[in-house]
Structure formats: C-alpha cells, structure tokens
Amino acid sequence: MLKITKLNKAYSNHRALTDVDLVVPKGVIFGLLGPNGAGKTTLIRIINQIIEQDSGSVEIDGKTLSPDDIRKIGYLPEERGLYKKMTVWDxxxxxxxxxxxxSSEAKQKVKSWLDKLEIAGWREKKVEDLSKGMAQKVQFISTVIHxxxxxxxxEPFSGFDPVNAEIIKNEILELKAKGTTVILSTHRMESVELLCDHVAMINKSRKILDGTIREVKNSxxxxxxxxxLTQLSADLPYDWQxxxxxxxxxxFSLSLNGRTPNQALKELMEYGxxxxxxxxIPSMEEIFIHQVKGTSYE
Amino acid sequence: MNKIFLVIQREYLARVKKKSFLIATLLTPLIFPAIMGVFVWIAVSEKENQSLRIIEVIDETDLFFMESSEQYAFTSSVNDPEEAKKMVQQGERYGFLYIPKINLTNPKGIQYYGIENPSMSLMGYLESSLKRKIEDQRLYEKGIDPSILKEIRTQVSIQSVTLGESGEEKINDATVNYAIGFLAGILIYIFIFVYGNQIMQGVIEEKSSRIVEILVSSLKPFQLMMGKIVGIGAVGLTQFLIWVVLIGTLTTLVTGVLGMQMPQQQAMELASPEMAQATPDSSELADILMVIQGIDFVAIVVSFIIYFLGGYLLYGALFAAVGSAVDAPSDAQQFMFPITIPLIVAYMGLFVFVLQEPNSTTSFWLSVIPLTSPIAMMGRISYGVPFWELTLSIGLLILGFLFTTWLAGKIYRIGILMHGTKPTYKILWKWIRSSQ
Structure with a gap:
C-alpha cells in the first residue's frame, strides 16, 4: 500500500527524519510508535502532502505520491478541530x-454515517453545542467520509469515554475488514497490542524497530x-533475585545467561x-520504554 | 480550482448568513446621516436656548455703531472702562468691548474683556464688523458716499469649468469633489481595516482550533489562503453594492420629491438671468446640483471597486500572513505595525496633500505607490485624473498585490503549522526564504 524509501527531513534547528524506510502492507493496522518529538508527525504530514520531504520517496499503490492521492487518504490529526459555528451537517x-x-454523493455518505454512529439527531446542531465525545465522532466521520x-x-482514542472508544475501535476494525489500511499513531500500547498487526518505532528521527507484533516481541x-519454587533444599545463589x-x-526471575532453558531447569531442580x-514475554510497553531509553544517549 | 471555490463559498456564506452582517449592512448607511442629524439638532436647539448676551461697548472714537445679532446685543451705558469691567465681573454684562481713540489707518489697541474665553464665532463677528466699519469710514473720509458703497458691495462666487479633450465643458465644484474624495478615501481605509481584520481572525481561528491541519491535508495552503481572502472580499463587495443600491434608491426618492419643485425654479432662472442673479442662494443650489449631475458616478463606483479590490487583496494577503504566524490575536500586535503604518500614511496623506492639492507631486506619488494608492487615488478621482496615471497606478497595484500574495503565501504555509513558538521578524524572513 505504502512504501517509504530513504526519507529525510530537516528543519532549521533539528533533524526530523533520517533515512526512514517503511513498508505498510495493504489491509493491516500499522502501529507507528515513538516518543513525542521523534518525527512521527513529520512523517504523517509528509504522507499527507502537507509538507515536502528533503529527499527520499513515498509511493502509494506503487506510484509516487501525487496531489490526486489526497482522496485516497483519510487523516485524523492528534489535535482535532472543527468550525465551532458551523452545523454538523454543513x-x-x-x-x-x-x-x-x-455534492450528491457527499450528502448521501454523510447521512449514512450520521445514522450509523447514531448522531443523526445532531445534524443541525452547531459544533460548539456538542459534547467533546460527540465532536470527536463528527471528526472521525470527517476522516473516513470519502x-x-x-x-x-x-491518537484516535484520546478524548473518548470507554463506550465511545469501543465504538470507534469497532469501526476501525470494520474498515480494516473491508480492506482499508490503517496507520495508527499512538502512545497507548494496550491498543497497539490489541489492534495492530504490524508496528514500527521511530526515535530521534530514525526508525529503530519494524515488524509484526510477534516478530518484534520475539526479537x-x-x-x-x-x-x-517450593520446598527449598539449599540456599539460593546470590544473583537469583x-x-x-x-x-x-x-x-523469582532467572536469566539464562547463555544456558538453554533445559539446562536452567535442571539447575533449578537441585534447589527445590x-x-x-x-x-x-515483554509487553509492547516494556519494549517501547526499553527502546526509547536505550537509544536516547546515542 | 474547484477546491478554492468551495473555500470561497464557505467563507462567504458563513459571514453573509450572520445576523450581524445584515444589521451592519443596513444600519451603517443610516448611521452617518443620523450622527449628522444629531449634531445639527443639538446645534439648533442650543441656539434656540441661548439667552441674549449683552456686551458693553465703550467707543472713544464715537465712530462705531455695533449692530446687534440674534446672540449678541450691544449697549453703551457707561463711559468709564473700569466701571464696565466691574459690570462684567458682577455678571451684568457678558463682555466688554473697549475701543480707544485709534488711528484708522492702523487700528490697534481694541480690547475685549470677558469672564469666559470668547468663542471663535464671537471674535470673528466683532473683528469683521469692526473691519467693515473702519473700511467704510476710511472710504467715506476719502469722499465716497455711503449709499454708493452699499450699491457696489457684491458677492462673488467663481464657477469652475473643466475643459474636456473634445471640448465639452463640465461645471465642477471643489467642495463637492472634496466631499466625494473624502468619503471614498475613508471608506476604502475602513474597508481594508475591517475586512483585513476578518481575514486575520479567520486564519487565527483555523490555526488555533487546528482545523487547518485537516484542511491542508485536503488542499494546498495557498488555495486555502486565497479562498479565504477572496471569500471575505466578496462579503465586502456585497456589502458595498448593497450600500450603493440603498443610497441610490434613497437619493432617487429624495430628488424625486425635490424634483416636484425644482424644474419651475430652474426654468425661471433660465428664462430671466437677472432674476437668477437676484437670488444668489438658489442659483448656488442649482450649481451644486449641476455639479453633482456632472460627476461621473459610474466611473467613481467602478474605480472604487477596482481600488477596493486591489487594496484589499494587497493588504488582505498581509493580514493572512500575520494571522498564520501567531497563535492568538493578542500576539498579532507586533506584526501589525508594517501594515498599519502605510495605511495611516495614506490616510494622513489624503487629508494633508491629496484633498488639498490633488495634482501636486506628493499626491501623485501617494496615488501611484501601491501601499497608499487605494486610499490616495480615491481622494483624487473625483477631481479627474489623467488616464495614464490611472493606468500606472492600477498596474502597480496589481503588481503590488501579486507580490504581497506571494510573500504571504510563503509565510502562511509554514506559519499555520507552527504552534507554541512566538515568531520574530527574523524567523518570518527565514520562512520566506526557505523552499519548504
């Protein structure tokens, strides 16, 4: 679906992306992880053609990204915004x-989405009169309407209460089932483990991790x-905490330190x-923290 | 292109649909006449309520007889200046005019005493009537009969006629031209400020509410900026055209009513020029009407639209750039300076140079340089401007707004995505120079 090759982008005072390669397969939910300021937003903005890369290429469906591709992409930014004085419908x-x-197509689609998310009664309300969760739903519709x-x-779930977050999660999964490719940028690792098939992590402008959830975890x-242990028959060695x-x-936890699991087990049996x-098996959260810490003093 | 149109449509409808637009559009043409009306009413009622002010006169030359007016009465009840001063102090008299024995060829030493500072109109009245009296007296001394004096006293008003290239004559009147230039210049100034500010507010709204991030993932920042500028400009133009229609209809109605009486009078004047001369007031009125009829209002409205659009686009782009660079309207102040200064220069120039001397060198430059020309040229237009100057001025204005739009586009596309940093001029310059 999306192929990114040797992408570079620098601002006047810092590098935002350094030689980033990324392949997003079709029909997956792709988790884009990384701490604040790592370069995620820059990457997303380049894919959305909001800004241009210094070098490198972005291909969508095998072709270099062009202004016509705007229709193929739906973007929900972290910082949401709607016109306060406009009605939901307009x-x-x-x-x-x-x-x-x-125009006719737009009307028909907006109508069916409003029905689907059960906010049809709000169509003539101004956004300033909506609750935050309600406005988020409107925002979500605006992202997927085309x-x-x-x-x-x-960060699609920020600002949602658990009930609405569940609704949105199910909508995302439904869209995936229909063949939509989703890039999910988030800090919430539990939703990454729950939803994502594939993850990539960016830190300090570089990609430091890439693969399916299982591959990442295995590595x-x-x-x-x-x-x-029970029925301790001897004193434990000091390094067993x-x-x-x-x-x-x-x-307690035991590091293999070069032993095979069977060797370790044999050893354990002598003590009780x-x-x-x-x-x-590490959680994504642990991997995330480990990786970010590990690369922060390079 | 289609997307720009969508933005224009949204910006336009969002504003025109508002009640405040309707109210402002309908009320503004009434507000100025209403304010004038209130002033006139206050002035009239003040005059009515004024008690007669009595001024004591001691005339040691025995030559002057001060004629009383509606406001002032003159008496001579005492001969001692000290006594007269006392009367003023005790409030028996409003003022005291002291005319010592003076040399008529060089009248000096006339004094006025009062508790209050005398008004300009009182001093003017005293001075002009004394001057006339002295002049009369001197002419009399030279042997001219006062009755002859009265006979030869005339009032002169010059009718100014401009000759067209093909020989047609057009009566004009500096006062009428002044009024038109004044109104048109001020109107452009207000329009640029009001609608320019709307652009800035709109850009800040989109930026601070983060709508812009979604918008620019759908269309180019430049399209967004141009759509906003053009959409809001269309609102301004709509407002102006509604005013033209409103004022046009009102004027037609008023002149229609006046027209019932006017033709007879005009016909009379045409039939007997002597009679017309005998009633100078009515002929003056007829002149002004002729002058107004002689003014090419279509040309003024058309050039107003051209200069409004040109000036608006030129400054509108700058307002958009400022809006994109800041996070909140309160931060905009520091960048407003380069926008406000040329506008104020143009505004001052309008009064100090253009309306006074429409064809002076300063006026020429003010009405040709794009930053000041929309306001300055509107001040000149009713006096008649050579075609080549108009072409030059409009041409430069077009170049000017192309330049500011280009410049603003560069700042805008970076500015709208920048949050939390307070940019300086140096940073803006960097944005302008950067390719992305």
Whole structure:
C-alpha cells in the first residue's frame, strides 16, 4: 500500500527524519510508535502532502505520491478541530467535498454515517453545542467520509469515554475488514497490542524497530524466565533475585545467561520443587520504554 | 480550482448568513446621516436656548455703531472702562468691548474683556464688523458716499469649468469633489481595516482550533489562503453594492420629491438671468446640483471597486500572513505595525496633500505607490485624473498585490503549522526564504 524509501527531513534547528524506510502492507493496522518529538508527525504530514520531504520517496499503490492521492487518504490529526459555528451537517459536507466528493454523493455518505454512529439527531446542531465525545465522532466521520484506502489516525482514542472508544475501535476494525489500511499513531500500547498487526518505532528521527507484533516481541525476548519454587533444599545463589516469598513459595526471575532453558531447569531442580517455569514475554510497553531509553544517549 | 471555490463559498456564506452582517449592512448607511442629524439638532436647539448676551461697548472714537445679532446685543451705558469691567465681573454684562481713540489707518489697541474665553464665532463677528466699519469710514473720509458703497458691495462666487479633450465643458465644484474624495478615501481605509481584520481572525481561528491541519491535508495552503481572502472580499463587495443600491434608491426618492419643485425654479432662472442673479442662494443650489449631475458616478463606483479590490487583496494577503504566524490575536500586535503604518500614511496623506492639492507631486506619488494608492487615488478621482496615471497606478497595484500574495503565501504555509513558538521578524524572513 505504502512504501517509504530513504526519507529525510530537516528543519532549521533539528533533524526530523533520517533515512526512514517503511513498508505498510495493504489491509493491516500499522502501529507507528515513538516518543513525542521523534518525527512521527513529520512523517504523517509528509504522507499527507502537507509538507515536502528533503529527499527520499513515498509511493502509494506503487506510484509516487501525487496531489490526486489526497482522496485516497483519510487523516485524523492528534489535535482535532472543527468550525465551532458551523452545523454538523454543513461541516461534514464541506470536508467531504474538499476531499473531492460530488455534492450528491457527499450528502448521501454523510447521512449514512450520521445514522450509523447514531448522531443523526445532531445534524443541525452547531459544533460548539456538542459534547467533546460527540465532536470527536463528527471528526472521525470527517476522516473516513470519502472511504479512503489509507487511514492515518493520530491518537484516535484520546478524548473518548470507554463506550465511545469501543465504538470507534469497532469501526476501525470494520474498515480494516473491508480492506482499508490503517496507520495508527499512538502512545497507548494496550491498543497497539490489541489492534495492530504490524508496528514500527521511530526515535530521534530514525526508525529503530519494524515488524509484526510477534516478530518484534520475539526479537526482544530477554531470555528471562519467571520461576516459582517450593520446598527449598539449599540456599539460593546470590544473583537469583527473589521477588516474593509467601506460604513457602518463592517467586523469582532467572536469566539464562547463555544456558538453554533445559539446562536452567535442571539447575533449578537441585534447589527445590519447580512449580512454574515460564518465559517472560515483554509487553509492547516494556519494549517501547526499553527502546526509547536505550537509544536516547546515542 | 474547484477546491478554492468551495473555500470561497464557505467563507462567504458563513459571514453573509450572520445576523450581524445584515444589521451592519443596513444600519451603517443610516448611521452617518443620523450622527449628522444629531449634531445639527443639538446645534439648533442650543441656539434656540441661548439667552441674549449683552456686551458693553465703550467707543472713544464715537465712530462705531455695533449692530446687534440674534446672540449678541450691544449697549453703551457707561463711559468709564473700569466701571464696565466691574459690570462684567458682577455678571451684568457678558463682555466688554473697549475701543480707544485709534488711528484708522492702523487700528490697534481694541480690547475685549470677558469672564469666559470668547468663542471663535464671537471674535470673528466683532473683528469683521469692526473691519467693515473702519473700511467704510476710511472710504467715506476719502469722499465716497455711503449709499454708493452699499450699491457696489457684491458677492462673488467663481464657477469652475473643466475643459474636456473634445471640448465639452463640465461645471465642477471643489467642495463637492472634496466631499466625494473624502468619503471614498475613508471608506476604502475602513474597508481594508475591517475586512483585513476578518481575514486575520479567520486564519487565527483555523490555526488555533487546528482545523487547518485537516484542511491542508485536503488542499494546498495557498488555495486555502486565497479562498479565504477572496471569500471575505466578496462579503465586502456585497456589502458595498448593497450600500450603493440603498443610497441610490434613497437619493432617487429624495430628488424625486425635490424634483416636484425644482424644474419651475430652474426654468425661471433660465428664462430671466437677472432674476437668477437676484437670488444668489438658489442659483448656488442649482450649481451644486449641476455639479453633482456632472460627476461621473459610474466611473467613481467602478474605480472604487477596482481600488477596493486591489487594496484589499494587497493588504488582505498581509493580514493572512500575520494571522498564520501567531497563535492568538493578542500576539498579532507586533506584526501589525508594517501594515498599519502605510495605511495611516495614506490616510494622513489624503487629508494633508491629496484633498488639498490633488495634482501636486506628493499626491501623485501617494496615488501611484501601491501601499497608499487605494486610499490616495480615491481622494483624487473625483477631481479627474489623467488616464495614464490611472493606468500606472492600477498596474502597480496589481503588481503590488501579486507580490504581497506571494510573500504571504510563503509565510502562511509554514506559519499555520507552527504552534507554541512566538515568531520574530527574523524567523518570518527565514520562512520566506526557505523552499519548504
């Protein structure tokens, strides 16, 4: 769907993107991660043709990005905005037509979306009279109204209460099922693990991580096992840090340090009864924090 | 192009649909006449309520007889100046005019005493009547009969006629031209400020509410900026045209009513020129009407539209650039300076040079330089401006707004995406020079 090659962008006082390569396959939800100021917004703005790259290329469906591709992309920026004095209806028609929809088509689509998200009763209300969650729904509709093949959502769940966040999540999954490619930029790692098929992480203008969730997690297996022992028969070595001991159960984590899991298990058996021996798979959150910290003093 | 049109449409409808637009459009043409009316009414009622002011006169030459007017009465009840001063102090007299024995060829030493500072009109009245009296007296001394004096006293008013190239004569009147130039110049000045500010507010609104990020993912920043400028300009033009129609209709109605009486009088004047001379007031009125009829209002309205659009586009782009550079209207002040100064120069120039001497060198330059020409040229237009000057001025104005639009576009497309930083002129310059 989207292929980005050697993308570079510098502002007068700092580099925003350095040689970023990225491939977003069709029909996936692609998590774009990275701390604030890493270059995510710049990348998104370049894909949206709001700003131009210094060098490198962006291809969509195998062709270099052109102004006509605006119709193919739907963009929900992190900082939302609507015209306060305009009615919901006028506003959505306006955004739809700016994306290139004909008037009749726009009307029909806006109507069906308002019905779908159950806010048809609000069509003649001005945005300033809406609640925040309601305005967010309107904003979401404005992003998807032209049925873009590529949807770029920057922190889509911020400002939603759990009920509405669920509605939006389901809409995203529904769009994905219809073949829409979604780029999801967020800090909320739980939604990344829940929704994303593929992630890439940007830090300090460079891509530092890229792959499916499983690949990323596998590459970050710290080779640490969590262990529960009982009936301790000997003193534990000092470097085994006991996390918790209660009711005769000892919880601790064990680094393999070059041993195979079986070797480690054998060793453990000499100290007591092994009740639990389980590899610690890192959460995306842990990977995120680890990566950002690890690259911050390069 | 289609997208610019959508933006124009939105900007236009969002403003024209507002009640405040309707109210401002309908009321403004009435406000100025209303203010004038209130002034006249106050002046008239003040005059009516004024009690007669009595002024004591001591005339040691025994030559002057001061004629009383509606406001002032003159008496001579005492001969001692000190006594007269006392009367003023005690409030028995409003003032005291003291005419010592003076040399008529060089009248000096005439004094006026009062508790209040005398008004300009009182001093003017005293001076002019004394002057006439002295002149009369001197002529009399030279042996001229006062009755002859009265006979030869005349009033002169010059009728100014301009000759067209093809020999047609047009009566004009500096006062009427002044009024038209004054109104048109001020109107352009107000229009540029009011609508320029609307552009700036609109840009700041889109920027601070972050709508702009969504908008520029759908269309180019330049399209957005131009759409906004043109849309708001169309609102201004609509307002102006409504005013022209309103005032046109009102004028036709008023002249229609006056017209019932006018033709007879004019016919009379035409039939007997002596009679017309005998009633100078009515002929003056007829002259002004002829002058007004002689003015090419279509040309003035057309050039107003041209200069309004040109000036508006020129300054509108700058207003848009300022709006894009700041986060809130309160930050805009520092960048307003380069916009306000030329406008104020043009405004001052209109009064100091253009309306006084429409064809002077300064007036020429003010009406040719694009930053000041919309206001200055409107001040000159009713006096008649050579065609080549008009062409030059409009041509430069077009170049001017192309330049400011280009400049503003460069600032705008970067400015609208910048948040939280307070830009300086140096940064703006960087934006202008950067390719992206």
């Amino acid at each position: 506003q959505l028609i306006y955004f739809a037509r700016l994306k290139g929809l004909e 049925e873009p093949g590529l949807l770029i959502l920057d 970050f297996r710290p080779e640490v096992f969590s262990v529960v 006991v996390l918790k001991s209660e009711d005769g159960l000892f919880h 009864e092994v009740l639990e021996f389980k590899e610690q």
